[in-house]
Amino acid sequence: MLLVYGAVLVVAHVHWHEVLLGCVGVRMSWSWHTVGLLVAILGTTISPYMFFWQSAHRVEQMRADPGPAHQSGPLVQQHGRHAYRRLFLARLDVFVGMLVSTLGMFAIMVATASTIGQHGSRNLNTAADAAAALEPIAGRWAVAIFAIGFVATGVLAVPVLASSGSIALAGMLGKAWGFDRSIRKAPVFYGLIVVGTLGGVATAIMANDPVGLLVFSAIINGICAAPFLVVVVLIASDTAIMGEFANGRLAAVAGWFTTILMGIAAVAGLYVTIGNR
Numbered sequence: 353m354l355l356v357y358g359a360v361l362v363v364a365h366v367h368w369h370e371v372l373l374g375c376v377g378v379r380m381s382w383s384w385h386t387v388g389l390l391v392a393i394l395g396t397t398i399s400p401y402m403f404f405w406q407s408a409h410r411v412e413q414m415r416a417d418p419g420p421a422h423q424s425g426p427l428v429q430q431h432g433r434h435a436y437r438r439l440f441l442a443r444l445d446v447f448v449g450m451l452v453s454t455l456g457m458f459a460i461m462v463a464t465a466s467t468i469g470q471h472g473s474r475n476l477n478t479a480a481d482a483a484a485a486l487e488p489i490a491g492r493w494a495v496a497i498f499a500i501g502f503v504a505t506g507v508l509a510v511p512v513l514a515s516s517g518s519i520a521l522a523g524m525l526g527k528a529w530g531f532d533r534s535i536r537k538a539p540v541f542y543g544l545i546v547v548g549t550l551g552g553v554a555t556a557i558m559a560n561d562p563v564g565l566l567v568f569s570a571i572i573n574g575i576c577a578a579p580f581l582v583v584v585v586l587i588a589s590d591t592a593i594m595g596e597f598a599n600g601r602l603a604a605v606a607g608w609f610t611t612i613l614m615g616i617a618a619v620a621g622l623y624v625t626i627g628n629r
Contacts, residue, residue, distance in 0.1 A: 356486055356497060357456070360463040363488045365470075371462055388624040391617045392567050395574030397454065398614060401516035403580050406446070408519045412532050439597065460485075477563055510549060518544035571621045578618040581611040 373379040380386060464485040468476055476482055483498035490497045515531070522529040522541040529541040559565045585607040591598045599607060 356489055356501075357459040357463045359489045360467065360486060361459055364463060364466040366462060366466045371465075384624055387620050388571055389567065391574040391621040391624065392570035393457075394614060394617045395570040395572070395577060395621075396457065397450075398577050398581070398610070399573045400576045400580050401513055401573075403584060404516040404520045405512060408516070408530070410442070412530050415530070415532055435597075477561060479562065482563070510552070511545075514545045514548040514552070517548055518542075568625070571625060574614070575618045575621040575625075578611065578614040581607075581614055585611055 370379060464476070464482065467485045467488060468481065479498065479502060480495060483495045486494040486498055518541050519529050521544055522538070525540065527540040528538040530538060533541075535542045556562065556565070585599070585604070587593055588607065589599045589604050
């Protein structure tokens with residue numbers, strides 16, 4: 353479906369000059385509503401679940417690694433070439449994943465703005481409304497393609513989101529977690545996944561405004577990301593913990609800049625959701 357959105361950018365009448373000005377905030381209509389949308393965008397880009405998912409992925413990788421401890425333990429305990437190869441692959445994985453997801457999000461926003469929102473005469477309240485952005489390419493099949501992509505995305509995203517929260521909570525409770533462990537060995541972890549999944553489904557079914565619910569959840573992500581980023585940057589910059597793999601000056605500056613940005617977004621998100629009534 354993301355490729356279809358990319359194709360829409362080719363055939364739709366996209367005013368790229370306006371898009372560029374909008375990206376730098378020149379043509380934006382500033383209001384608390386648009387500020388909330390900005391916080392939501394940041395919340396979907398730097399979501400708290402990624403901190404737990406990426407960390408858990410590394411821990412499970414260490415559990416599954418065969419061989420002596422210097423090959424499967426922390427990077428600081430591994431041989432230089434092996435450690436740097438692992439670090440390079442991990443960075444490449446994160447970089448490519450973030451690049452593809454960000455480009456996909458950009459394509460969706462520009463394609464939707466250039467079709468549904470071009471004249472500001474059509475509201476976007478349901479998935480069927482959102483599917484109209486694909487009409488320049490898919491025509492009458494737009495709804496079907498959007499539905500297939502929506503379901504496929506959900507099949508991929510729901511287990512990741514539910515398991516990330518379950519990993520965090522099970523770890524905080526001191527319980528076993530991980531898909532490499534059976535239900536018998538990690539009952540709390542799997543129980544939390546079931547509760548989280550059913551709770552999400554029930555919330556979606558009862559919601560009168562599904563698009564609004566998506567935006568609200570993204571704003572909550574934007575609010576929660578800041579404190580997690582503080583912890584991540586502090587740990588990544590601590591040589592006592594990370595040794596020679598601690599953040600360098602450039603990574604530290606980028607990390608703290610992102611943390612400050614998300615902190616400002618968190619304050620704005622709190623005001624939008626609680627104070628601005």
